[in-house]
Amino acid sequence: MALITVGTMAFDAIETPFGKTDRIIGGSATYVAYAAANFVKPIQQVSIIGFDYPQEELEELKKRGVKLDGVEMIKEKKSFFWSGRYHEDMNSRDTLVTDLNVLADFNPVIPESYQGSEFLMLGNLVPAVQLNVIKQMKKRPKLIVMDTMNFWMETAMSDLEEVLKHVDVLLVNDAEARQLTGQFSLVKAAKSILKMGPKYLIIKKGEHGALLFDQDSVFFAPALPLEDVFDPTGAGDTFAGGFIGHIAKTGDISFENMKRGIIVGSAMASFCVEKFGPTRLREISHHDIDLRIQQFKDLVNFEIELG
Amino acid sequence: MALITVGTMAFDAIETPFGKTDRIIGGSATYVAYAAANFVKPIQQVSIIGFDYPQEELEELKKRGVKLDGVEMIKEKKSFFWSGRYHEDMNSRDTLVTDLNVLADFNPVIPESYQGSEFLMLGNLVPAVQLNVIKQMKKRPKLIVMDTMNFWMETAMSDLEEVLKHVDVLLVNDAEARQLTGQFSLVKAAKSILKMGPKYLIIKKGEHGALLFDQDSVFFAPALPLEDVFDPTGAGDTFAGGFIGHIAKTGDISFENMKRGIIVGSAMASFCVEKFGPTRLREISHHDIDLRIQQFKDLVNFEIELG
Numbered sequence: 001m002a003l004i005t006v007g008t009m010a011f012d013a014i015e016t017p018f019g020k021t022d023r024i025i026g027g028s029a030t031y032v033a034y035a036a037a038n039f040v041k042p043i044q045q046v047s048i049i050g051f052d053y054p055q056e057e058l059e060e061l062k063k064r065g066v067k068l069d070g071v072e073m074i075k076e077k078k079s080f081f082w083s084g085r086y087h088e089d090m091n092s093r094d095t096l097v098t099d100l101n102v103l104a105d106f107n108p109v110i111p112e113s114y115q116g117s118e119f120l121m122l123g124n125l126v127p128a129v130q131l132n133v134i135k136q137m138k139k140r141p142k143l144i145v146m147d148t149m150n151f152w153m154e155t156a157m158s159d160l161e162e163v164l165k166h167v168d169v170l171l172v173n174d175a176e177a178r179q180l181t182g183q184f185s186l187v188k189a190a191k192s193i194l195k196m197g198p199k200y201l202i203i204k205k206g207e208h209g210a211l212l213f214d215q216d217s218v219f220f221a222p223a224l225p226l227e228d229v230f231d232p233t234g235a236g237d238t239f240a241g242g243f244i245g246h247i248a249k250t251g252d253i254s255f256e257n258m259k260r261g262i263i264v265g266s267a268m269a270s271f272c273v274e275k276f277g278p279t280r281l282r283e284i285s286h287h288d289i290d291l292r293i294q295q296f297k298d299l300v301n302f303e304i305e306l307g
Numbered sequence: 308m309a310l311i312t313v314g315t316m317a318f319d320a321i322e323t324p325f326g327k328t329d330r331i332i333g334g335s336a337t338y339v340a341y342a343a344a345n346f347v348k349p350i351q352q353v354s355i356i357g358f359d360y361p362q363e364e365l366e367e368l369k370k371r372g373v374k375l376d377g378v379e380m381i382k383e384k385k386s387f388f389w390s391g392r393y394h395e396d397m398n399s400r401d402t403l404v405t406d407l408n409v410l411a412d413f414n415p416v417i418p419e420s421y422q423g424s425e426f427l428m429l430g431n432l433v434p435a436v437q438l439n440v441i442k443q444m445k446k447r448p449k450l451i452v453m454d455t456m457n458f459w460m461e462t463a464m465s466d467l468e469e470v471l472k473h474v475d476v477l478l479v480n481d482a483e484a485r486q487l488t489g490q491f492s493l494v495k496a497a498k499s500i501l502k503m504g505p506k507y508l509i510i511k512k513g514e515h516g517a518l519l520f521d522q523d524s525v526f527f528a529p530a531l532p533l534e535d536v537f538d539p540t541g542a543g544d545t546f547a548g549g550f551i552g553h554i555a556k557t558g559d560i561s562f563e564n565m566k567r568g569i570i571v572g573s574a575m576a577s578f579c580v581e582k583f584g585p586t587r588l589r590e591i592s593h594h595d596i597d598l599r600i601q602q603f604k605d606l607v608n609f610e611i612e613l614g
Contacts (some may be wrong), residue, residue, distance in 0.1 A: 075465045088491065184395065187534045208515040211532060220529040220606050225518060259609045278360045290613040297526050298606045306597040 001063075003248040004114050004141070005032045005134050006046040007123025007237070009053065009071065014276060017088050024277040025057050028147070031234035032202045033066045033167040035241025035268040036121075038289060039249040041065035044114040046133070048106045050079035055134035060282070061219075069111040074102045081266040091206055092227045110136040112179065119248040121240060122146040122167070125161035134166050141254050141271050143162060145244050146184045147236070150179050165197040171240055173204045186211065187218075200258060202243070204236055209262030212262050214255050221262045222299060224270040224292070231276045238281065259284040267292040310555040312339045312420050313353040314380065314430025314544070315410060315429070315438050316360065320390040321583060323397070323538050325571050331584040332364050333389065335430035335454070339539035340373045341588040342548025342575040343428075345596060347555040348372035352419040353440070355379045355413045356388035367589070376418040397536045398513055400565045417443040425557040428454040428547060429474070434466035441473050452476040452551050454543070457486050472504040473559075478547055480511045493518065494525075506567060511543055519569050521562050524557070528608060530568045531577040531599070538583045542576040545588065549575030574599040 007029030014021045018235075019222070029047045038039055038045055058068060083097040106125070110133060120141040122130045130146055146166045152160045153176070164170065170193060178184055181192040190213040190263045192199050203211045206230065209222040243265035250257055268291060274280045308405070314336030321328045336354045343350055352374045353581035358381070365375060390404040394484045413432070413571040417440060426446040429437045437453055452475045459467045471477065477500060484489055486500040493510055497520040500508050510518045514536065550565075557564055577599060 012563070185534055185536075205515070205562050208512070209529070210389070218532055218606060219609070221609075222516065222527040223530065225494050225525055227492055229492075256610075260542075262610045263609055263611060293611060293613060297609075297611070299525060302526070302528075302570055302604075304570060304598060304600060304604070305566045 001043050001045055001115040001119060001248050001251050002114070002119045002136075002301075003036055003040050003042065003121060003244060004044045004046060004070075004110070005029050005036065005121045005244075007032060007121075007124065007125065008049040008080050008109055008132070009049050010082060010287075012081075012277060013083040014087040014231055014233050016090070017086070018228065018230050019276070020133050021276050021294070023081070025054075026277055027080065028237040030127070030278060031122060031237035031272065031281070032121055032241035032244070033061055034064070034278050035238045035265075036245030036248070037064040037066060038268075038284075038286065039242075039245035039264070042067045044070060044117060046070035046108045046110065048074065048102045048108070049103045050077045051075050052157045053079045061068060070108065072109075073198065074105065077102045077105075084233075086232065090232050093232050108133055112172040115139070118142040118251070119145045119244060121244045123237065123240075124146065124149050127152050127163045131159065131166065134163070137169075142251075143168050143244075143247060143286060145171060145240065147171045148176070148238060150176050153179050155233040161196065161199075167198055169200040169202060169258075170198040171202045171236075173206070173236070177201075177203050188254060190218075202262065204239060206235075210239065210262055210266060212255075212258055217255055219255075219259045219262065221259075221296070223264045223266060224295060224299065226273065229273045232273050233276075238272040239265040239269040241265070262294060263296050267296055290300070308426060308555050309351055309421070309424040310343055310347050310426040310428060310551060311351045311417070311432065312343065312428040312548075312551075313415055313437070314354050314428075314432065315337060315375065315387050316352075316354040318385040318406070319388075319540060319584060321538055321540050322392040324393070324395055325535070325537050326583070327584050328372050330388070333541060333584055334387065335544040336359055336584060338544035338579065338588070339430060339548035339551070340368055341585050342544065342545045342579075343552030343555070343573075344371040344373060345575075345591075345593065346552035346571070349374045351377060351424060351505050352557060353377035353415045353417065353421070353607070355381065355387075355409045355415070357384045357409045359380050360386045371448070374420070376420050377415065378475070381409045381412065381523045386410075388462075391540075392472040393539065398540050403541050413541060415440055422426075422446070423450040423590075426551060428551045429450045430544065430547075434459050434463050434470045438466065438470040438473065441470070448473050449558075450551075450554060452478060452513040452547065454478045455483070458482050460486050468503065474505055474567075476509060477505040477508045478543075480513070480543070484510050484572075487603065496608075497525075501585050507562075509569065511546060512609060513539070514540075517546065517569055517573060519565055520564075523576065524562055526562075526566045526569060528566075529604060530573060531606065536580045539580050540584060542579045546572040546576040548572070570600060570603050574603055603608045
């Protein structure tokens with residue numbers, strides 16, 4: 001089944017306690033595509049790039065079944081650029097540079113060739129842009145997943161509330177879930193968010209794993225305990241890509257299958273953080289992914305007799 | 308099988324965002340006993356109390372199969388008293404008062420009637436005192452579990468290193484594991500600690516769950532997502548009590564069974580935080596515990612086809 005992913009394709013420059021990079025490939029849609037391409041084809045990318053985006057990177061994506069009809073190229077401008085430095089705990093970072101460049105003009109158009117896709121992944125963008133994408137879909141996708149961030153809660157809350165009414169799954173981190181609802185308890189925050197529109201909520205807690213909620217149930221997946229988190233950039237988007245990739249592959253949008261999606265997403269994210277940027281995601285095989293998912297089973301599996 | 312627990316029996320006064328208590332019952336050995344008594348009898352308590360310790364509390368423990376031959380009563384002194392205030396996130400707290408009182412004289416003697424016990428739970432105490440208890444055991448217990456804290460790493464590190472050589476399972480929180488080893492990565496910290504003596508390491512991460520390590524394997528159990536953590540006091544000791552209680556009940560010290568112990572400990576801790584002090588632990592039934600363990604199964608259980 002086809003999956004539309006909307007988000008950024010960008011350059012990042014990253015500093016971590018382990019080293020620093022020059023300008024390397026980044027962007028939310030990039031990570032989603034690399035992760036999801038292991039599970040589903042075609043991936044229909046919607047993004048915007050400048051004249052400086054490398055042709056080899058576009059070829060690399062095409063080879064993986066990523067369609068680029070929806071990727072606009074602006075000849076006069078540079079690609080979106082972000083630079084940041086992680087603190088020692090890797091849970092917090094300082095943004096050093098944000099050059100919007102082409103992103104200032106991003107007004108995505110869904111190509112006719114993408115219409116009819118069953119799955120839509122809306123990366124973190126201006127909520128009005130996310131809503132505009134949904135409205136362009138002639139047939140509502142079977143599942144719409146969206147990411148967002150605290151910045152939109154502060155600057156575009158009413159637009160954000162509107163788009164939330166139109167999506168099935170919201171992906172946020174723990175701080176964002178708290179900010180969106182004013183509830184410190186994640187269980188209470190989840191109850192509030194599920195009243196805002198989404199039927200499912202995924203709360204990402206970084207190294208502390210992820211929670212999946214619907215009205216009746218909750219599921220938890222840990223992050224894999226790693227010797228080193230080398231670079232967390234893109235881990236959240238990679239998680240999203242693994243999640244929606246698994247859902248799109250199977251076509252099954254039940255809670256039970258979303259649990260599997262969370263595990264697949266967690267497995268993909270655990271690869272992402274092993275090297276700078278999407279480097280590790282380009283290397284891994286299906287066999288690597290299977291071994292990693294087995295590690296997750298071993299990590300949490302237990303048998304116990306009750307009574 | 309019999310379980311010896313060594314630790315404090317105390318009074319606590321607690322403030323949380325949800326309310327505050329007068330002097331209520333607390334102490335590490337208290338929480339361990341209340342949790343473990345659901346699974347194993349006898350529990351052989353080793354502690355020290357003052358003239359002010361309530362007789363009803365001692366009767367309550369006895370009713371649950373807790374032996375008090377090893378609980379010394381000092382007629383001229385008051386019981387250990389601690390008072391603290393939790394911050395809104397419930398992960399940090401300020402100590403308001405620490406009155407050692409009888410604890411300053413605590414030099415535990417293992418009664419003859421406790422000799423031969425198979426399981427020993429050493430609560431957080433001066434490392435030299437912990438070692439002295441181990442040395443009093445005429446027959447080495449089948450499993451020795453110890454708790455400790457950052458304070459001893461700063462003030463009695465060489466004694467702590469010595470006692471670590473004599474125990475099977477070390478219980479610490481994530482900050483303590485990092486401090487003990489100088490390793491930020493918990494996986495690396497675990498490897499270092501397992502070279503110091505313990506064959507098993509449990510790292511408690513509070514609301515973020517707990518990890519169990521041995522040389523070859525790692526297991527993770529989440530904390531139950533709760534609407535409110537009302538009072539975290541004693542949750543770590545209750546976790547320890549559930550863990551060692553399950554191990555002592557089954558007599559099985561394999562890694563597989565320790566995984567079950569971790570789940571039982573997590574379930575008991577999830578009760579502990581629902582009310583002030585050990586209140587909730589006094590109320591719950593075996594049926595409540597079974598239901599709670601089932602919630603843990605539902606929380607993490609998933610089925611996935613590989614390949």
